Amino acid sequence: MATAALGLGAPAILRAQSNSIRIGHLTPRTGFLGPMGEYAVMGVTLAVEEINAAGGVLGRPYELLMEDSVNPQTASTKAQRMVERDRVDVIVGEISSASGLAIAQVASRAQKLFLQTGCNSDELRGKSCSRYMFHLEANNSMYVRTIGREMLRQNMVKGKRWMAFTADYAFGHDLFEKTKRFMDQNGAVFVSNDNIPTDATEYSSMILKIRQQRPDLVMSNLAGNQTTNFMKQYREFNLPIPLAGADLNASSIWGAGEGSFSGTWPIIWTHQVQSPTAKAFTERFTKRWGRPPDNQAVADYLAVKVLARAMQETKTTDVQKLIGYLESGVKFDVLRAREGYFRPWDHQLMFEMYTVKPAEGKPASKWDVMQTSASVPGPNESLEVLAPTREENACTFA
Known part of the structure; x- marks a missing residue:
């Protein structure tokens, strides 16, 4: 092993x-x-x-x-x-x-x-x-713009009510800020955002809040094992509300497994x-x-x-x-x-990025519970379209 x-x-x-x-x-x-x-x-x-x-x-x-x-x-x-x-x-x-x-x-x-x-x-x-x-x-902007393109394609942004759940540390806070900026620019409405401790493993209270507020989409800004556990419990409650995320790793998909992995997510690469x-x-x-x-x-x-x-x-x-x-x-x-x-x-x-969603039909293996999209941006677009510009980025090397 x-x-x-x-x-x-x-x-x-x-x-x-x-x-x-x-x-x-x-x-x-x-x-x-x-x-x-x-x-x-x-x-x-x-x-x-x-x-x-x-x-x-x-x-x-x-x-x-x-x-x-x-x-x-x-x-x-x-x-x-x-x-x-x-x-x-x-x-x-x-x-x-x-x-x-x-x-x-x-x-x-x-x-x-x-x-x-x-x-x-x-x-x-x-x-x-x-x-x-x-x-x-x-960076987070690249992830958000990748999934944002897919959400725009699905007509899940303008005029839609979003609930967010965010990992309570530097990564999560930055990711939520970039997510909210993109959605504000494109006409979405954030109903709420809850910061979740990184050691949290039980999410039933969050999911009950979703059931009560009935948003048009749930947005995850969670990380690591948080994402795996949240997806499993979200599926157990069988909510009809679409799920998406601004960051995902294949280890979280495999941890959730067939039947629990759901939603649409950005990712930098998969074995597919x-x-x-x-x-x-x-x-x-x-x-x-x-x-x-x-x-x-x-x-x-x-x-x-x-x-x-x-x-x-x-x-x-x-x-x-x-x-x-x-x-x-x-x-x-x-x-x-x-x-x-x-x-x-x-x-x-x-580099090129991708989005993933659950595989259609029976997966070929336990590793193929997801389906990887075509590259984002498309082959005729600049790789720069996802990343912050010089004007958006405060980097100055000493």
Whole structure:
């Protein structure tokens, strides 16, 4: 079993030889984001294994040091220890936006590259941006505009009454703010928004409130296990009110399972993406771990692959030269139909996104309870249409 093999929940180090290039990997491996962190560990591990099997980078192997970040304070402490004691060359990972900010502050002070793979908050690309931080996860605006397009297509916005439920921490608050802004601009009416503690597991009072207020649509701004548990209980009450969300991970879909997964949601990637490299990656991942990759796994996998290419192309591990390379507009295979690139002024990776809804008919497997849409934006649109513009984004690098 993958969890046992990786010692999930405890510090782990994959040791190589003394001339290795050290990567510090931080991600929550316990708590409500733990299921996503498990896939992050699998993704980063597979990438390092593949690179080392091919001879490493610049003739040197990658050495992976992995820790459970748990919360912002722990993330900051462990990032500092990785920099000072372990002498890591690069930090990769994280899911919590609050923890991501804490790690970014450590990385910036130490002038270490931080490739963050799961933090959604627009603030990390805005007023809290850093020249040393690059984003392989979409920001909240990209998620909201992706699902917003689908809701507009379904005529579920203008004049419709929405109820929202939001994870009560930095990510959730930022996501609700972006959701409300989009809906205000397009004529929807928010009936209410309830902030939900991240350790909540019982949602019957919320669902009874929905039954009483009878909105036209319920909007989820929840995260991790919150989403899984909410979907299960929402289906148990058998409410006829449509459900949608502004953020989703495949691990939440699989946790809910057939019969409980419902609604329409945005997502950055699924194992159903049909580009040649995506299909090949899914096959390799499934062979290695006995299950298909989720969106978190692909982000952590890509971070290491992007890093390896940057080092090979620049023929160095020098941080300033790597930043210059990543800012140059070079395009990367991001396991989608179109290549992606980092914007030089906020370091957001631009890529195609998708929406998912329950599969029609009997799923082909327990992993295929969802149906992945065509890419968003469409093939003839700019990848930039989903992301905040310079005018909307307060990022200024020091």
